[in-house]
Amino acid sequence: MPEHTESAPSTGPATRAGARRSAAARRDGVDISRALDRHDRRIGWMDLLRGLSILLVILHHSTQIVVYRIGEVPGFFEFLSSFFAPYRMPMLMFLSGLLVAGSLHAPTGKYVWGKVRRIVWPIIVWTVIYAVSERIVGQGEYMPWELGFWNTYLWFMQFIFAYYILALLMRWVPVWILVAVPFVLMFVIPAELELLQRFFYLMPFFFLGAFIEKHWDHYASRLSVPLAAGLSVIPIAVALYSGLVQPLWYEPLSALPAMLGIMILVRLTAIAPDARWLAPVRFVGQYSLIYYVAHYPVFAALGWLALKAGITSAALGLPVIFVATVGIATVFALLGRRMPVSLLFELPRRMWPARQC
Numbered sequence: 001m002p003e004h005t006e007s008a009p010s011t012g013p014a015t016r017a018g019a020r021r022s023a024a025a026r027r028d029g030v031d032i033s034r035a036l037d038r039h040d041r042r043i044g045w046m047d048l049l050r051g052l053s054i055l056l057v058i059l060h061h062s063t064q065i066v067v068y069r070i071g072e073v074p075g076f077f078e079f080l081s082s083f084f085a086p087y088r089m090p091m092l093m094f095l096s097g098l099l100v101a102g103s104l105h106a107p108t109g110k111y112v113w114g115k116v117r118r119i120v121w122p123i124i125v126w127t128v129i130y131a132v133s134e135r136i137v138g139q140g141e142y143m144p145w146e147l148g149f150w151n152t153y154l155w156f157m158q159f160i161f162a163y164y165i166l167a168l169l170m171r172w173v174p175v176w177i178l179v180a181v182p183f184v185l186m187f188v189i190p191a192e193l194e195l196l197q198r199f200f201y202l203m204p205f206f207f208l209g210a211f212i213e214k215h216w217d218h219y220a221s222r223l224s225v226p227l228a229a230g231l232s233v234i235p236i237a238v239a240l241y242s243g244l245v246q247p248l249w250y251e252p253l254s255a256l257p258a259m260l261g262i263m264i265l266v267r268l269t270a271i272a273p274d275a276r277w278l279a280p281v282r283f284v285g286q287y288s289l290i291y292y293v294a295h296y297p298v299f300a301a302l303g304w305l306a307l308k309a310g311i312t313s314a315a316l317g318l319p320v321i322f323v324a325t326v327g328i329a330t331v332f333a334l335l336g337r338r339m340p341v342s343l344l345f346e347l348p349r350r351m352w353p354a355r356q357c
Helices: 016-028 030-038 044-069 075-083 088-098 108-136 155-171 175-188 194-214 216-222 225-231 233-244 252-269 276-286 288-308 314-335
Strands: none
Touching (some): 044 314, 088 155, 088 252, 108 155, 194 252, 216 252, 225 233
């Protein structure tokens, strides 16, 4: 838990309005900057945005599996998937980048080991789980030594591990370079190399988060809440274009407006109160890695079972599969810090007993 200093009563605001202004100033400035830099406490609005993004990913994938296994879904669900396409994965990358500077305070070996045990390890475990499940239903085609074996829904975590390793360059290279270089490269990479183009498309979002963390106070003061509220038409317009005209799936031309949209959304969410009724969404954000790695095999299995059961109503199947997937992933999250279930999601901090002197 973070340490908090106590102020003398005489130095506090004289009115409730003053207290609210003082609390808002702390939330916008020192408290958030300190928490981002030192990782010394959870930040509720970050968990909220991360949780919403993960739930939207699960909804999108649930839509895909229902179309594949059952039939066409109502147009509203297709609209939702396209509407949030510019923000789902980029927001997750941006939020990860916001916290990277605090991680970099650790020695290099400890930093890298932390990413290996909490990112690389679950990639290995859940790739094997997914491959085995594919074999069971007769769709597995690759062996572990083949590249296709690792080309799964876990590409996101493979990317983010690479970004964390590249973040070590922030000790010597200005972070804006790590935003600008991949931003240019995403336009240079041929569209045929889809995965590589996606890698460079998402990389600027990660390092934009790292840049904003370094300059949080300037960001919060320059982009005031009233200004952000007025500019909120930008993320809404981008989302509507994606939903109604053309889905913006990692389109290089959509990167800049998506970045502006995310900075506006983050600024507005950062001053939002921690409403109690949003606690379940923040819980999803707190355990986002568990939800992400577990959801795909779960909903894929549910979609296969729906096919075998002869379910033909996509309008019924989609909500059922979505809710059931979130529910099962929540069970994993509740048990995910307990041995031996925790081994599905991370290696122990220490792999061998400390040497006795």
